[in-house]
Amino acid sequence: MNILGTGLSGLLGTSVVDTLKDNFSFTNLSLETGVDITDKTALEKAIFSSDAPWVFHFAARTDVDQAEKEKDQKEKSSVWLVNVEATDSIASLCNKTGKHMLYISTDYVFSGTKERYTEDDVPDPVGWYAKTKYEGEKRVSRLGNYGLVVRIANPYGPKESGKKDFVHKITHDLKLGMTIKAPSDQLFVPTFIPDIAAAIQLLLHKNACGTYQVVGDEAFSPYQAAKEIARTLHVSNDLVQEARFEEFFEGRASRPFHAVLSNDKIKKLGARMTSFANGLETIFSKEKQ
Numbered sequence: 166m167n168i169l170g171t172g173l174s175g176l177l178g179t180s181v182v183d184t185l186k187d188n189f190s191f192t193n194l195s196l197e198t199g200v201d202i203t204d205k206t207a208l209e210k211a212i213f214s215s216d217a218p219w220v221f222h223f224a225a226r227t228d229v230d231q232a233e234k235e236k237d238q239k240e241k242s243s244v245w246l247v248n249v250e251a252t253d254s255i256a257s258l259c260n261k262t263g264k265h266m267l268y269i270s271t272d273y274v275f276s277g278t279k280e281r282y283t284e285d286d287v288p289d290p291v292g293w294y295a296k297t298k299y300e301g302e303k304r305v306s307r308l309g310n311y312g313l314v315v316r317i318a319n320p321y322g323p324k325e326s327g328k329k330d331f332v333h334k335i336t337h338d339l340k341l342g343m344t345i346k347a348p349s350d351q352l353f354v355p356t357f358i359p360d361i362a363a364a365i366q367l368l369l370h371k372n373a374c375g376t377y378q379v380v381g382d383e384a385f386s387p388y389q390a391a392k393e394i395a396r397t398l399h400v401s402n403d404l405v406q407e408a409r410f411e412e413f414f415e416g417r418a419s420r421p422f423h424a425v426l427s428n429d430k431i432k433k434l435g436a437r438m439t440s441f442a443n444g445l446e447t448i449f450s451k452e453k454q
């Protein structure tokens with residue numbers, strides 16, 4: 166099956182393509198391949214001329230703190246143009262051409278003030294990046310049976326692209342013997358990228374629509390996660406130091422305090438999630454080879 170995609174050269178896209186390349190043939194619409202997704206004419210040409218039944222829309226402006234600096238520009242900000250306007254254009258072109266659209270969203274659509282979030286909870290994003298991603302979700306939901314929103318959180322995986330995932334960032338610093346600080350009161354859910362790819366394949370086979378949270382099974386504080394990485398790497402535990410959420414993110418964009426999303430819905434479809442310990446073992450054993 167041919168798949169048309171955006172953002173396939175990014176952190177998530179690179180690994181998803183790598184995992185699914187034997188089953189699907191991907192065409193990436195990116196600045197490198199001559200398509201700026203904020204250019205409606207270029208998008209129209211690419212989508213109208215493709216026979217792909219699905220469009221994977223992964224591209225976004227993802228720097229949360231950088232996005233916050235554009236907040237006052239509102240709908241004129243480049244974050245809005247990429248995360249909302251371009252999503253709206255792609256949704257409208259999918260509607261015109263009868264294609265399914267898969268949109269990647271984020272745990273950041275929630276404020277993180279509730280214990281656990283399901284797909285039935287109404288998003289209440291706190292930062293500008295998060296608000297634009299939720300606006301994107303709304304555009305895709307309008308496609309009804311042809312719109313699929315996949316919320317992910319803290320993706321990490323065996324394949325390194327240009328942008329490092331959080332595991333590779335921490336690993337890089339620890340291997341250099343650097344001390345790292347991480348909040349011990351915040352909660353997040355790491356998600357192994359090959360599991361996201363497998364869940365996407367499952368959703369495609371079911372012609373799924375609506376919203377699915379594709380996240381790992383376990384919530385950690387960033388401090389616990391960093392300790393686990395240090396343990397797996399056999400470096401000194403003392404390199405990981407505890408911080409408080411408020412002090413760690415002071416002066417930066419607001420983000421969810423406890424971003425714990427339920428994955429019950431995708432697991433009922435048959436998806437399986439790798440534990441963080443096993444995900445780390447897989448990454449580091451591959452890197453040793």
Ligand SMILES: NC(=O)c1ccc[n+]([C@@H]2O[C@H](COP(=O)([O-])OP(=O)(O)OC[C@H]3O[C@@H](n4cnc5c(N)ncnc54)[C@H](OP(=O)(O)O)[C@@H]3O)[C@@H](O)[C@H]2O)c1
Nearest residue numbers: 172174175176177195196201202223224225227269270271
């Ligand atoms: N990484 C995370 O922690 C995380 C967590 C939750 C959700 N997500 C969501 O997952 C998706 C993928 O994230 P990621 O971390 O893989 O992103 P990323 O590494 O930052 O990559 C972003 C991608 O978007 C493309 N892009 C940006 N502006 C574009 C434009 N105007 N025209 C065409 N392409 C453009 C970039 O293409 P070029 O390389 O050609 O510029 C790049 O491939 C995003 O929707 C993000 O919101 C990510």
